């Protein structure tokens with residue numbers, strides 16, 4: 692997406708890459724999820740990416756970030772992109788916020804937060820996702836990539852998460868080699 696290069700956002704923090712951004716927009720176009728949850732806003736690149744598609748059909752995105760400075764940048768980017776009216780930011784720790792959502796609240800969840808939280812948040816992500824809802828997680832292929840050593844401690848939690856998702860009786864899932872790997876799952880109809 693030219694957007695990344697135009698804004699220079701990637702110069703300053705890790706955000707989803709072009710292919711992952713395009714894939715998010717494609718899934719939104721296919722599925723048209725009304726209530727979207729993003730866990731891990733950063734400066735709002737993936738949220739804006741999704742919002743540009745979601746606003747076409749009346750969707751909205753709740754996004755969670757605990758870093759106040761990042762959230763302020765995100766808010767600025769939402770306003771600049773004209774999507775602030777459909778992206779409420781929840782400022783706080785996902786470990787506290789996610790368990791507080793009611794069951795079956797979201798049509799799509801995109802998780803791109805601290806990798807150590809992936810296995811920790813999984814049960815709640817399944818609980819708050821509607822049946823038939825889509826669950827996507829970025830960086831799922833870290834375990835098979837050549838990574839900068841600073842990311843090595845993120846490999847084990849992602850391995851654990853991938854195993855838990857594959858074994859879940861509530862999810863149909865697959866791992867796609869898009870960007871740094873996207874785990875895509877659908878919550879089964881009970």
Ligand SMILES: C[S@@+](CC[C@H](N)C(=O)[O-])C[C@H]1O[C@@H](n2cnc3c(N)ncnc32)[C@H](O)[C@@H]1O
Nearest residue numbers: 706707731733736737756757784785803804805
């Ligand atoms: C990889 S970045 C998100 C990038 C964003 N999805 C994008 O592509 O534009 C991960 C973000 O999660 C935030 N984060 C990490 N742990 C968190 C937690 N426990 N609660 C809320 N946010 C957290 C970090 O501050 C960081 O901004």
